[in-house]
Amino acid sequence: MDITEDYPPALFVHMPKDALIERKITKSMGVLRNKGVEVAEIKCMELPLSPTFLSDRIPGLDQTVSARLFDLFKEKGFVDENGYMKQDGRATPWKDALRDSKINLVERDLVHPVDEELNLAFAYHEITSLQSEEIFKWFESHMT
Structure with a gap:
């Protein structure tokens, strides 16, 4: 990755059950942090079924x-x-x-x-909106 001095904060939203993606995200987060980039992640976890x-x-x-x-x-x-x-x-x-x-x-x-x-x-899906509120709050907190 070409990480410049003005690289923006990065948010990763992912399903940890996808081990390949989990490894790539962990590596990318480490690289970004080492370059001084603010990094956060939101993990999309499994949900228990119930009768309703x-x-x-x-x-x-x-x-x-x-x-x-x-x-x-x-x-x-x-x-x-x-x-x-x-x-x-x-x-x-x-x-x-x-x-x-x-x-x-x-x-x-x-x-x-x-x-x-x-x-x-x-929790092995490609897209999600369940964490939208948390995602939007993170973006709002980084707007200047």
């Missing part, structure tokens, strides 16, 4: 279906005892389990939103 996690986040998904999905995920071993996903939602065979259950999401076109929320809960 999905219904709280997906319009059109009612609490009963959300609770049934949560029970299905527990029954199939997709979540640990604290409600955390054991694998990325996209790598978990939850859709196969869904087909074998009596829960119907297909007609409501909710399979994709559930998939995305499970990915977010595992």
Whole structure:
């Protein structure tokens, strides 16, 4: 990196579960700090599922279906005892389990939103807005 004297403060927002990116960010932060650049990071951590996690986040998904999905995920071993996903939602065979259950999401076109929320809960997603307030506060604190 070409780090000049007027290099601006840097904020890294990332998911520590992505070990490759985590290593690159740690290295970059060290290089920047050694050059006198103010550096901060916001870590996007996993979120525990609960009976209403999905219904709280997906319009059109009612609490009963959300609770049934949560029970299905527990029954199939997709979540640990604290409600955390054991694998990325996209790598978990939850859709196969869904087909074998009596829960119907297909007609409501909710399979994709559930998939995305499970990915977010595992904290291995590409983008996020969950930490927006913290990000904006950091930027505001560095405006002159």
